[in-house]
Amino acid sequence: MTIDKDAKYDRQLRLWASTGQSNLESSHICLINASSTGCEILKNLILPGIGSFTIIDDKKVSNLDLSSNFFIKNNEINRNLATVTTKNLNELNTEVKGFAIEKSIQDLLIEENDEIFWQQFSVVIISDYTPKLNQLIDILWSKQIPLMIVNTVGFYSSFNLLTSETTVIETHDPSKLYDLRIDLPWEELQQFADSFDLDNLDDQEHAHVPCIIIFIKALQSWIKTHEGQPPWVSYTEKKNFKKYVELLSRNIVLENNFAEAVSSSHRAFQITDLPDSVKQLLKISKENPVTKNSSIFWIYIAALSKFLQLNNDVLPLPGTIPDLASDTKNYIDLQNIYKEKAKKDQKLFTEQVESVLESIGRSKDEINNDSIASFCKNSRLLFVTIGSKKFISSHFIEQFNHEKDQSKIKKYLIYFGILTFNIFINEHNRLPELSDLKEFIQLYNEKIDSTTLAGSDVKVFEELLSHNTRNYTNLNSLMGGVVSQEVLKLCTGQYVPIDNLFVFDGIESSSEKFKIEY
Structure with missing residues (x-):
């Protein structure tokens, strides 16, 4: 990475470092449907520097597109939507390559029936209703290419991550636990600990013994005097061990290292085992x-x-x-012992x-x-999850029927409503309206859940059909941010992505995550 790129991407490099950035710059994102939401997603991926993107859309720019999509200009009416948005999005970052395919997904699936075409993409994003969806899902699933499907209708939105498996090595676990092996020191660490004779050190040396060494010596001494029992067997014993460490200090007020050991005694209770x-x-x-x-x-x-x-x-x-309260020499010596052991383990691995x-x-x-x-x-801290290519499952429906939390119930209904919305489009080739409510509910009962809806449940569907538009820019922008964040996780190979359904209620400004089993 050049110095210019280091400066340009300074903030994000702090999140995923050069390895994550390199992965990002080699990624190729495909967007099917150049909707307002889709373009917002791409905006948030182009700015941090994905390698390239392709937009697939055969439609022409309409007045509705112009009113809701910030990446279309006034003089671009009736031009191809994919070409126009690709050109305008490309202006955000000249280092990113953009491509437009002026074809419908139906034609593309016929022409690219050898399926090689799809192998070039790192992630495929579908924004809103798309015909031939199941065929595309089967292709991408077999090739283990993650598919993100985002739908926005009025004030409601959802997105699914469909991929057979997600594995993450760099999860960036927020707990910040250090693996110090205090209960199981290797030979070099034990020798270093043995080199400190706490009783015979002068006061200055005593005040600069790293707390890791204090813990090792205190723990081993404790076990000898407690019939081989470690202090983490009970809360009372943990408190007693903490007092024991404090008693090892000559003056807890003046010795910062012992004060640190007392305040961070939880480190001594970490057991070296296999999670x-x-x-x-x-x-x-x-x-x-x-x-x-x-x-x-x-x-x-x-x-x-x-x-x-x-x-x-x-x-x-x-x-x-x-960081430890210690003099420089002791800290560096201790640090090098840990580094050398890590290198040996890495070599063996x-x-x-x-x-x-x-x-x-x-x-x-x-x-x-x-x-x-x-x-x-x-x-x-590794993360692995098995995904699903289903939008609903019998277990998911069962969870819904047994849910008591009204907020969660509404999120289920929002998601079911969005699925029914797309089923209606597929059958009638138009958007459903409030006057279609009866047929809409019938479709829901036939395709999703046969359980009779309560009156309050029907109101969610009424709200959905009253605002049967995909073009509320505030919601599109929000979902653009949410979905792009998940795409970044997949492309960098870092942080834990959604698993595997997200639903947003724009009326109540609340969201919920769900897991649809395979």
């Missing part, structure tokens, strides 16, 4: 051995299984430590990755040291 989420991934990997076509994520999981067998079931050490790649007939040239370093650093 349940990692155990589940290892189980999945064992039941579904990697093949030549496996993603690098599952190759890493297979390598992790081998690594754990060689490392006493202990994950790779991230190698970072928090890399060897296991090489072994897995070789076993499935893939080249060692695929190894990316930055990617491996990231995996080792984040191996405790």
Whole structure:
């Protein structure tokens, strides 16, 4: 990345660093339907620097488009919508390449029936109703290309993420827990801890012992004097351990390191073990051995299984430590011990990755040291979810019928209403109106849920049909921000994306997330 790009993208680089930016700049986003919402989504992706985008739309610019879409100019009426919006969006960032396809999705699916066309895209976004949707879903699902479907109707909106699987290594967990191995120090860390004789240090040296060392020594001493029991067995014992650490200080008022140890005693209670989420991934990997076509994520999981067998079931050490009250020498020495251990673990893990790649007939040239370093650093915080290509499921309907929270019930109805809205368009080739309410409810009962709606439930559908427009710019802008944020997560490969349905109520300014099972 050049210095100019570093300055241009300074703020976002703080969020996802150069690796995330590199992933973003290699992405190619497809938008089907150049609606106001769709263009707002692309705006928020072009500005941070996606690699390229393609807009597919065969329609001509109308007065309605002009009134709701900020990326259409007055003199562009009757010109192709995809071409016009592509040109105007491109002005936001000249480093991003934009392409327009002046075809309907029906024609494109016929012409591109070999399906190779779709492989060029990182993410496909559909804005509002699109015919032949199920055919497109099947194509993208089989190729593991994420599909985002966003619908806005009046003051209501929803979007679905349809992808068979989502894996994230850099989840950026907000808890900020450090893996310090206080309960399980390796040889070099134990030797460093043993080099501090707390009883024989002078007052200045005593006041600069890092709290990690204080914890290691205090914990080991505690276990010896408590019949092998650690202090985290009960709340009372945790409090007693905290007092024990305080008693090790010569003057808690003057010794900042001991005051820090007392205030952060929770670090001493972190147990070095395998999280349940990692155990589940290892189980999945064992039941579904990697093949030549496996993603690098599952190759890493297979390598992790081998690594754990060689490392006493202990994950790779991230190698970072928090700021500590200490003198410079002690802190740097301690920091280097953690860094060196992390490097050793990373080397051992890399060897296991090489072994897995070789076993499935893939080249060692695929190894990316930055990617491996990231995996080792984040191996405790991995995210995996199995998606769904369904818009509803029997389990989802059952959840709705048993829901008691009125706010959630309304979100379900908004989503069902939007689905019915699109079903009506598909059957009648026009937008439903309030006068169609009876048929609208009948469609809902036939296609979604046969349960009789209560009077308050019907009001949601009435509201939907009273504002049967896709062109409320405030809602379009908001959903443009929401959806683009999720696309950025997928493209950078960082942060945890929505899983897998989001519904927004613009009347009450509230939202809800749902999970539709496969």
